[in-house]
Amino acid sequence: MSFSLSRRGLVLGASATALAACTPGGGGENFINVYTARHYEADRALYRGFQEATGIEVRALTGSAEQLLERLRAEGDQTEADLFVSADAGNLWRVKEAGLFQNVTTEALEQNVPAHLRDPDGAFWGFAKRARVIIYNKANVQPEEVASYDALATARFRNHIVMRSSTNVYQLSTLAARIERLGAENAKAWAAGVKANFVRDPQGADTDQIKAVGAGEAQATLCNHYYYFRMSQSEDPADRETIANTGLVFPEQAGAGTHVNISGGGVTANARRRDKAVQFLEYLVSDEAQTMLAPLNSEFPIRPSIQPSPELAALGSFKEENIPLDALGRHQAEAARIYEEVGWR
Numbered sequence: 001m002s003f004s005l006s007r008r009g010l011v012l013g014a015s016a017t018a019l020a021a022c023t024p025g026g027g028g029e030n031f032i033n034v035y036t037a038r039h040y041e042a043d044r045a046l047y048r049g050f051q052e053a054t055g056i057e058v059r060a061l062t063g064s065a066e067q068l069l070e071r072l073r074a075e076g077d078q079t080e081a082d083l084f085v086s087a088d089a090g091n092l093w094r095v096k097e098a099g100l101f102q103n104v105t106t107e108a109l110e111q112n113v114p115a116h117l118r119d120p121d122g123a124f125w126g127f128a129k130r131a132r133v134i135i136y137n138k139a140n141v142q143p144e145e146v147a148s149y150d151a152l153a154t155a156r157f158r159n160h161i162v163m164r165s166s167t168n169v170y171q172l173s174t175l176a177a178r179i180e181r182l183g184a185e186n187a188k189a190w191a192a193g194v195k196a197n198f199v200r201d202p203q204g205a206d207t208d209q210i211k212a213v214g215a216g217e218a219q220a221t222l223c224n225h226y227y228y229f230r231m232s233q234s235e236d237p238a239d240r241e242t243i244a245n246t247g248l249v250f251p252e253q254a255g256a257g258t259h260v261n262i263s264g265g266g267v268t269a270n271a272r273r274r275d276k277a278v279q280f281l282e283y284l285v286s287d288e289a290q291t292m293l294a295p296l297n298s299e300f301p302i303r304p305s306i307q308p309s310p311e312l313a314a315l316g317s318f319k320e321e322n323i324p325l326d327a328l329g330r331h332q333a334e335a336a337r338i339y340e341e342v343g344w345r
């Protein structure tokens with residue numbers, strides 16, 4: 001069962017135990033092994049749906065993207081992993097760069113996944129989408145003042161910005177997208193401008209930045225939309241207050257569109273069950289799976305024709321940035337260097 005495997009996956013440090021969990025033997029032979037950095041109930045519903053549709057059991061081993069990549073690398077051609085699934089194209093690109101994905105292209109995948117939400121070579125394919133949005137404090141900021149990412153780098157926001165660390169892959173991908181679109185020099189000027197506006201050194205994750213803005217410690221920040229969305233659905237009085245004090249803007253609507261990223265997956269280079277793994281990738285973007293995922297997931301469906309949940313749709317529709325997804329990986333090292341140079345740790 002995927003359930004017990006997932007639980008064992010939590011002790012990934014004990015790699016011998018975890019490897020045994022992925023070795024065929026227990027149960028039937030009709031299965032695939034997925035290394036996944038996602039650990040959502042929504043994903044388990046997808047595994048069940050796939051098994052019902054095809055008879056193929058999904059055995060999931062969970063861990064952080066870094067842990068799973070290191071593991072895949074160490075296992076080499078001995079790996080039992082057929083697929084690698086993670087949020088953020090930056091993470092998936094690292095797997096591609098390590099030579100641990102194989103390129104896969106099928107008609108169903110090409111039809112269902114927009115070109116800018118998959119790797120151009122077919123190394124990985126998106127199945128859900130997230131947006132990098134601006135959260136602002138309603139008492140101090142008008143939404144028009146944060147209509148672009150550029151605004152966060154202007155003198156208007158001196159001592160009013162909080163950000164998480166630049167070592168986080170979301171921040172790396174955000175800057176990598178800017179490098180692709182506007183060049184390294186522009187990206188550096190932006191990063192330096194935002195850094196100059198910090199009211200405190202980077203600390204915490206996306207949710208901590210939202211809380212700081214809600215508490216009035218800062219006026220604006222960047223986060224992935226689903227962190228804000230989850231807080232907006234929370235019953236916790238503290239979360240409700242944060243949401244009451246803040247607003248969300250999809251930046252760049254008059255320009256290139258809001259930066260988006262994917263949750264996605266690819267077939268491992270040494271997959272023992274390649275065909276079944278491809279079947280699973282196709283399932284993830286099928287009508288059935290996308291429709292099932294939409295109300296369970298706080299990300300957006302990868303397919304424009306499938307509606308998100310009404311609650312999520314209430315955040316608003318938005319124009320999204322359209323750049324080749326592998327650019328987020330290709331510019332990752334340069335993005336890290338720029339952050340380092342401007343002192344955004």
Ligand code: FE2
Pocket residue numbers: 087224
């Ligand atoms: Fe996240």
